[in-house]
Structures are given as C-alpha cells and as structure tokens.
Amino acid sequence: MPRFDLALMLHGQYHDWLVTGLFVSLKLAAVVFVFALPLAIAIALLRLAPLRVLRALGMVYVEGIRNVPLLAHLLFWYFGAPELLPDAVKERLYAGNFEFIAGAIALTLYTAAYMAEDIRSGIRAIPVVQFEAGRALGFGFLATMRRIVLPQALRITVPPLISQTLNLWKDTSIATVIGVAEMMYQAARVESASFRSAEAFAFATAAYLTVSLAITGLAAWYHRRFPVRTI
Amino acid sequence: MRNRLRPLLAAFFAAAALVSTAHADQLDDIRKKGEIVIGVLGTDEPNSFVDPASREIVGYEVDIAKAIAKKIGVKPVFKQLAVAARIPELQQGRVDVLAASLTHNKERESQVDFSLTTFVTGQKVLVKKSSGITDVPQLAGKKVLTVKGGTQEPNIRKAVPNVDVVTFETTQQAFLALQQGKGVGYVNDEASVVNDFAKLGPAKKDYTILPTNISTEPLALGLRKGEPALKAVVDSTLRELESSGEANKLFIKWYGPATKLQFDKRSFKIDSDKI
Amino acid sequence: MIDLIHTYWLYFLVGQYPNGPLGGLALTVLLAALALVLALPIGLLLGLARVSPFRAVRWPVTALVHVVRGIPLLMVIFWAYFFLPGVTGHQTGQFSTMLMALVVFDGVYLAEIVRAGIQGVPRGQFEAARALGLGYPRAMQRVILPQALRSMLPSLVNQFISTIKETSLGYIIGLTEASFIAAQINTQVFTRATQVYLLLGLTYFVLCFGLSRIAHLLERRLARRAPVRAARPSAAVPLANESNA
Numbered sequence: 001m002p003r004f005d006l007a008l009m010l011h012g013q014y015h016d017w018l019v020t021g022l023f024v025s026l027k028l029a030a031v032v033f034v035f036a037l038p039l040a041i042a043i044a045l046l047r048l049a050p051l052r053v054l055r056a057l058g059m060v061y062v063e064g065i066r067n068v069p070l071l072a073h074l075l076f077w078y079f080g081a082p083e084l085l086p087d088a089v090k091e092r093l094y095a096g097n098f099e100f101i102a103g104a105i106a107l108t109l110y111t112a113a114y115m116a117e118d119i120r121s122g123i124r125a126i127p128v129v130q131f132e133a134g135r136a137l138g139f140g141f142l143a144t145m146r147r148i149v150l151p152q153a154l155r156i157t158v159p160p161l162i163s164q165t166l167n168l169w170k171d172t173s174i175a176t177v178i179g180v181a182e183m184m185y186q187a188a189r190v191e192s193a194s195f196r197s198a199e200a201f202a203f204a205t206a207a208y209l210t211v212s213l214a215i216t217g218l219a220a221w222y223h224r225r226f227p228v229r230t231i
Numbered sequence: 232m233r234n235r236l237r238p239l240l241a242a243f244f245a246a247a248a249l250v251s252t253a254h255a256d257q258l259d260d261i262r263k264k265g266e267i268v269i270g271v272l273g274t275d276e277p278n279s280f281v282d283p284a285s286r287e288i289v290g291y292e293v294d295i296a297k298a299i300a301k302k303i304g305v306k307p308v309f310k311q312l313a314v315a316a317r318i319p320e321l322q323q324g325r326v327d328v329l330a331a332s333l334t335h336n337k338e339r340e341s342q343v344d345f346s347l348t349t350f351v352t353g354q355k356v357l358v359k360k361s362s363g364i365t366d367v368p369q370l371a372g373k374k375v376l377t378v379k380g381g382t383q384e385p386n387i388r389k390a391v392p393n394v395d396v397v398t399f400e401t402t403q404q405a406f407l408a409l410q411q412g413k414g415v416g417y418v419n420d421e422a423s424v425v426n427d428f429a430k431l432g433p434a435k436k437d438y439t440i441l442p443t444n445i446s447t448e449p450l451a452l453g454l455r456k457g458e459p460a461l462k463a464v465v466d467s468t469l470r471e472l473e474s475s476g477e478a479n480k481l482f483i484k485w486y487g488p489a490t491k492l493q494f495d496k497r498s499f500k501i502d503s504d505k506i
Numbered sequence: 507m508i509d510l511i512h513t514y515w516l517y518f519l520v521g522q523y524p525n526g527p528l529g530g531l532a533l534t535v536l537l538a539a540l541a542l543v544l545a546l547p548i549g550l551l552l553g554l555a556r557v558s559p560f561r562a563v564r565w566p567v568t569a570l571v572h573v574v575r576g577i578p579l580l581m582v583i584f585w586a587y588f589f590l591p592g593v594t595g596h597q598t599g600q601f602s603t604m605l606m607a608l609v610v611f612d613g614v615y616l617a618e619i620v621r622a623g624i625q626g627v628p629r630g631q632f633e634a635a636r637a638l639g640l641g642y643p644r645a646m647q648r649v650i651l652p653q654a655l656r657s658m659l660p661s662l663v664n665q666f667i668s669t670i671k672e673t674s675l676g677y678i679i680g681l682t683e684a685s686f687i688a689a690q691i692n693t694q695v696f697t698r699a700t701q702v703y704l705l706l707g708l709t710y711f712v713l714c715f716g717l718s719r720i721a722h723l724l725e726r727r728l729a730r731r732a733p734v735r736a737a738r739p740s741a742a743v744p745l746a747n748e749s750n751a
Contacts, residue, residue, distance in 0.1 A: 063711075063715055063718075064711060066714075067667070067710060067711045067713075067714035067715045067718065068671075068707045068710045068711055068714070069670075069671035069672070069674035069685070069710060070671070070674075071674040071675060071677055071685050072674060072685055072688075072703065072706050072707050072710060073707075075685065075688075075689065075703050075706075076700075076703040076704070076706075076707060079404075079407060079408075079411065079692065079699045079703060080699045080700040080701075080702070080703035080704065081700060082411070083411060083699050083700055084700055090411075090412060091412065094411070094412050094413050098413060099397060099413075166575075166576075170577070170578035170579070171578070172578075173578035173580045173581065174578070174580060174675065176580075176678070177399070177400055177677065177678060178399075179376075179397040179398060179399055179408075181397075184578070184580055184581070184584075185379075185398075187584075188315060188379060188380065188584075189379070189384075189398070191315075192315055192379065192380040192381075192384075193385065195318070195341075195342055197319070197584075197588045197589075198588075198589075201581070201584055201585060201588070204581060205577055205581055205585075208576065208577045208578060208581060209573065209576045209577060212575075212576030212577070213572070213576060216572070216576070274690070281522065281690075283694070286517065286522045286526065287522075287526070288526070309526075310599070311526075311680060311682065312680060313679065313680035316587075316679065316680055319587070319588060323588075325599060400677065400678060400680075400689075401689070401690075401693070403689075403690070403693030404689065404693065406693065407692065407693055407696070407699070410696060411699070
C-alpha cells in the first residue's frame with residue numbers, strides 16, 4: 001500500500017503543477033474582484049435609482065444571475081455565448097487564453113450580483129436624511145451617492161464584501177469545468193498521473209484553507225480596527 | 232494485497248483499512264449478489280453509449296460485458312463513469328469490472344489487473360483543415376483539447392513536448408470545443424476520433440485526422456488486483472467469444488463496413504493480455 | 507429552440523429513468539431535498555454546539571465550521587468521493603457521494619443559521635424558562651427552539667435554493683443531474699450551444715426564483731405574525747450566512 005508521502009507534493013514535477021494551479025486560482029480571484037466591485041456598485045445604484053425602469057433592470061440582473069448555479073454560468077459563457085459572435089471576432093478571442101477570460105466573465109457577473117445586494121443593504125443602512133441633505137444642497141442623484149452616501153455605506157459593507165470575497169475564492173474552483181488550469185484542475189491532474197489522491201488533495205485543501213483563513217483574518221482585523229459607528 | 236485504500240494520517244483510516252481487507256473472493260460475492268456491476272463510459276460510441284431512442288446503454292464493450300455476465304450466470308448492471316473516475320471506482324469496489332475503453336499500460340498495472348486485450352487502437356488527433364496542420368509535430372506550441380484523466384494528455388505531451396493541453400470533463404466537451412475553434416486539435420482513441428469525425432456529417436470536409444498514431448492503445452477490461460477467479464472467468468469467456476467467431480461478429484456489428492467507422496476487418500485477435 | 511425542448515424534454519427531466527438510474531431535473535430536486543432534510547439534524551446539533559456554554563464542545567465545532575467553510579464544496583466532494591468508502595466500509599455511488607458531501611457542507615451552513623435563530627430569540631424567554639424550573643436542555647427544546655425554528659424558515663428555504671444550485675457540481679463527478687444532461691444533449695446537437703445552455707439557465711431560474719418568492723412570502727407572514735420582537739443584537743457575523751455555490 002502506498003504510504004502517505006507529502007514530500008511528493010513538495011518538490012518535483014507534481015509540486016510545480018500544483019503551485020501553477022494555485023497561482024492561476026489567485027490570479028483569477030484577483031482579476032474578478034477588480035472588475036466585480038465597480039460593477040456591483042453600479043448595479044446597487046441601479047436598484048436604488050429614481051427611475052422605475054432602471055430599478056427593474058437592476059432587479060432582473062440580480063435575480064437572473066443569482067438563481068442560476070455558477071457551473072451553468074461558466075458553461076454558458078464558454079460554450080454558449082461566444083458562438084453568437086461573428087467569426088473574425090471569435091477567432092481573435094479563441095487565440096488567447098479564452099478559458100481564463102470566459103471564467104473571469106462568468107465569475108465577475110456572478111460575484112457582482114451578490115456584492116451588489118450587500119452594497120445595496122449598506123446604502124440603505126445609511127439614514128435617508130444623508131441622501132436628502134445631499135439633494136437639498138443641490139447635488140444630483142449620482143453626485144450625492146458618490147460624495148456623501150457611498151463613502152459611509154462602503155465602510156459598513158466591508159465585512160459582507162469580505163465574506164463575498166471568500167466565496168469568490170472558493171468559487172474559482174468551479175472554473176475547472178471549462179478547462180481553466182487552476183488549483184482543482186491541477187490537483188485532479190496530479191491524481192490521474194500519480195494515483196496519489198490523498199497527497200494531491202491535501203495540498204489543495206491546505207492551499208484553499210490558508211487563503212481562506214487569511215481573508216477571514218482580514219475581516220476580523222477590519223471589524224476590530226473599524227467598528228461600525230452609529231451616529 | 233488489496234490496494235483499496237489510500238492511508239491517511241489518522242489512525243481511524245488505518246483501522247478502517249484493517250477491517251476492510253478481510254473479505255471473501257470477489258467472484259463468490261458477485262454470484263451471491265446475483266448481479267455484476269460493470270463500469271462503462273456511456274459516452275464513447277461505439278464502445279459504450281446511450282442509444283437516444285431506447286435510452287439504454289449499448290455498444291461493443293457492453294455486449295462483451297453482457298456475455299461475461301451470462302457466463303457467470305448473473306445480471307449485468309451498467310454504471311456510467313467519468314474517464315477520470317474509472318480506476319478509483321474499480322479500486323474502491325463501486326464497480327466489479329471496467330468495460331470503459333481502458334488502455335492497458337505499464338503504469339496502470341500497479342493499480343489494476345487487465346483481462347485479455349479486447350481492442351487495439353491508436354490515439355489520433357483530429358484537426359480543422361483551416362489550421363493548416365498536416366501532421367503531429369506541427370502541433371508544437373498550439374492548443375489541443377482532450378478529456379481529463381485518460382492517457383490522451385500524457386501521450387500527446389510525450390509526442391509533442393511543448394504542446395498546450397486543455398482538458399475537459401468529457402470527451403464530447405473537448406470535441407465541442409474543437410468545433411467551436413477553441414483549440415486546433417482534439418485527441419482521442421482512434422475509434423472515437425473516427426466516430427466523432429463521422430458524426431460531423433456534411434461538415435466532415437472541413438476536418439482531417441492526422442495520419443500519425445501518437446500511441447498504440449490496447450484496450451482491455453479492468454479488474455481489481457488479486458482476483459484470480461474473476462479474471463479466469465473473464466478471460467475464458469473472451470477466449471470462447473474469439474474461438475466461436477462471436478468476437479469478430481461483434482467487431483463487425485459495431486465497427487464494420489455498415490457502421491460510421493467503416494473498418495474493413497479486425498487487425499487483432501482477442502488472445503493475449505501481454506503488452 | 508422549441509424543437510430542442512420537444513425532442514429532449516423527457517431526457518432532461520428524468521434522465522434515463524426507467525431504463526437506468528434517475529437523472530435530470532428530477533434528480534437535482536430529489537438530491538437537494540434529501541440533502542437538506544438530512545443536513546437539518548446535523549445543523550441543529552452543530553448550531554447548538556456553537557452556542558454551548560462548554561468550551562470543550564464549542565471550540566472543536568467552531569474549528570470544524572471554519573475548516574469546512576474555508577474550502578470549496580468541490581473539495582469536499584472530491585474528499586468524499588475518494589475516501590468515503592474507506593471510512594464507511596460501504597460502496598458508495600455518485601449519488602451517495604454527492605449526498606454526503608452536501609449534507610456535511612450544508613450542515614455547517616445550517617449550523618450558522620440555527621445559531622443566528624437561537625440568538626435571535628429574546629434572552630428573556632430563556633431566563634423565564636429557567637425561572638420556571640426547566641433545565642437547559644428542556645428550556646431549549648420546549649421554549650427556545652420552536653421559536654427559533656419558526657424564524658429560521660425563510661433562511662431554510664434560501665438554503666434549499668443554494669443546495670439546488672450546489673447539486674450542479676455533481677456534473678464534475680459524472681452524476682447525471684440537470685447540468686450534466688444538458689451538456690450531453692449539447693454534444694448531440696452540436697450547433698445549438700447557446701440555446702441549450704440558455705434553457706438550462708432558464709430552468710434553474712424558474713425553479714430557484716419560484717422558491718425565493720415562497721421564502722419572501724414566508725418572511726412577510728412571519729413579520730406580520732410577530733411584529734414586536736426585541737431581536738438580540740447578535741455579534742456581527744463576518745461570515746456570510748449562505749454559501750453561494
């Protein structure tokens with residue numbers, strides 16, 4: 001019986017595969033975060049807009065995205081949606097690392113939907129007088145949001161946003177189904193090549209846990225350093 | 232010595248291992264249960280696939296497995312598996328036999344036992360003519376698509392050292408990705424490649440199968456290590472099928488001139504489990 | 507798109523049944539329902555452990571919760587897939603593997619919902635129960651839990667929705683649930699990828715959105731029933747209450 005041999009995963013070819021996977025996972029999470037946050041703010045503002053049509057648009061986005069599993073989103077953006085593009089555009093797109101791009105698109109839209117709801121709750125937690133005062137001073141809707149409400153709201157929203165980031169980190173694992181060479185993909189590849197499932201998955205588990213605990217630690221630190229102030 | 236478990240750090244798992252290594256012969260278990268669980272892919276036409284009309288699993292390997300079940304005198308139960316799951320499922324006892332386009336190679340001999348070779352094929356690459364690729368070495372630096380967990384990825388990497396491989400959960404996803412242009416080549420067993428090529432219909436003219444085999448793949452049924460009685464029955468059934476001519480008939484039925492693959496005749500016999 | 511639905515609707519709905527195991531949308535819903543039902547007692551136990559006055563009970567469970575929530579569900583599924591047979595001594599199929607993984611994963615999330623529910627019951631209730639002479643377990647069983655469970659109902663429905671979405675990961679271990687069947691259909695029709703995956707998304711949407719409306723209704727009815735509830739300010743939970751698989 002093969003003994004559990006962690007050393008196998010700490011140097012050599014399998015180790016390299018696993019570490020590459022870890023970096024791809026981190027890169028994917030970082031890229032998605034950078035794009036999802038502004039999109040989420042936009043959607044949250046959409047849902048609070050004075051115009052009913054805009055509010056409906058925001059709701060359609062959030063409900064449409066959140067009620068479909070991430071796996072289905074990934075499959076759609078990789079196999080489904082790009083086929084509608086004209087051939088020339090498709091060829092240019094596929095020549096690059098399209099697996100990563102499609103994964104990033106699906107994850108960004110998905111994560112933004114959840115973040116938008118948290119941001120919206122954060123905005124609604126700000127007493128409405130702040131918004132009214134801003135309008136009374138002559139600022140338009142967007143300017144009031146940008147200068148007065150959002151800065152206050154985002155501070156409240158940081159803890160839920162950090163937990164969404166945690167979810168994002170874990171969700172990157174599902175990108176394996178469209179061929180993104182992230183951590184789970186590489187762990188499964190190591191397992192097929194070496195038949196050593198315990199070592200490969202132990203490495204992957206440790207990697208995920210380490211980053212998760214770091215993110216959770218960040219949340220705890222933030223909670224202590226910037227406790228929620230009530231006026 | 233059974234290789235059913237991968238020992239972990241906890242003593243708990245070691246204890247479980249000790250408990251489960253004490254058991255009777257698998258063939259007796261099968262006879263007692265009255266059924267034999269056969270792991271198939273169900274997605275690899277014509278070895279094993281789901282007939283859309285009857286929604287049943289049929290195919291070359293399915294027929295062979297049914298013959299074995301009949302010989303033992305039990306009911307065959309077919310279980311669909313992913314390519315990457317075949318060996319783990321066999322080792323963990325979730326299936327009794329693998330009839331899942333399993334290649335017999337040296338690396339796997341340490342994990343499972345093989346029956347007599349039931350089919351010999353190579354692995355080939357399917358490309359779009361528009362890619363301008365005419366043979367395997369030209370794939371250097373390009374992206375090829377295949378399935379996770381099989382011999383396809385290691386083989387193509389050995390054949391073309393700096394090829395870029397992207398793998399998917401099933402062979403059909405990989406084939407779909409090729410059609411959509413997400414890679415230049417699709418790697419699979421020759422029979423599967425020819426079958427997929429045929430399925431293209433009129434679009435066939437835009438594709439070509441590269442002539443070189445990147446490997447030779449003797450396919451065989453997979454058995455758990457240390458089950459001599461079961462292996463004896465399986466091998467003797469296979470020999471009977473061969474000597475009675477039934478094996479050849481099965482080949483013609485699934486791979487012959489009347490099928491999509493249009494192979495004229497077999498290039499092998501079912502008589503050996505040496506590679 | 508209509509002819510797609512027309513040809514494949516039965517296969518998408520029930521998979522190979524009765525010529526083979528149950529699959530498709532029916533399998534998705536069955537798996538999710540079973541997982542939630544089985545995860546509930548586990549969630550209850552873990553949730554009670556999380557609020558337990560005994561450190562020896564609280565700490566290991568808290569550690570377990572943090573570990574399970576720190577790794578992706580896919581990781582839990584892979585562990586269950588490779589090592590469950592060794593632990594239970596049983597041969598487990600893809601359905602059982604998926605079920606076990608979901609029960610463990612959801613149990614941990616339910617523990618948090620239970621914890622929030624218990625801590626949402628006004629402390630006065632507990633004190634009154636103790637004052638009446640009920641011991642800790644009886645106070646929990648007779649007074650706190652019934653109130654807590656009622657307020658947890660909308661969260662439970664939300665967790666059911668999450669679980670339905672989580673079943674899609676069965677695709678990766680070859681379980682013939684809805685997404686897997688859709689992918690199989692897609693490879694048979696080749697050129698209609700957009701439509702197939704759109705239909706898949708639509709199906710999930712109808713199912714999950716419908717359930718979320720039910721959760722919404724439940725929330726409104728509960729709010730109407732008990733409009734004055736001095737909710738105890740629970741510690742700000744830095745971790746989300748539901749996974750969003």
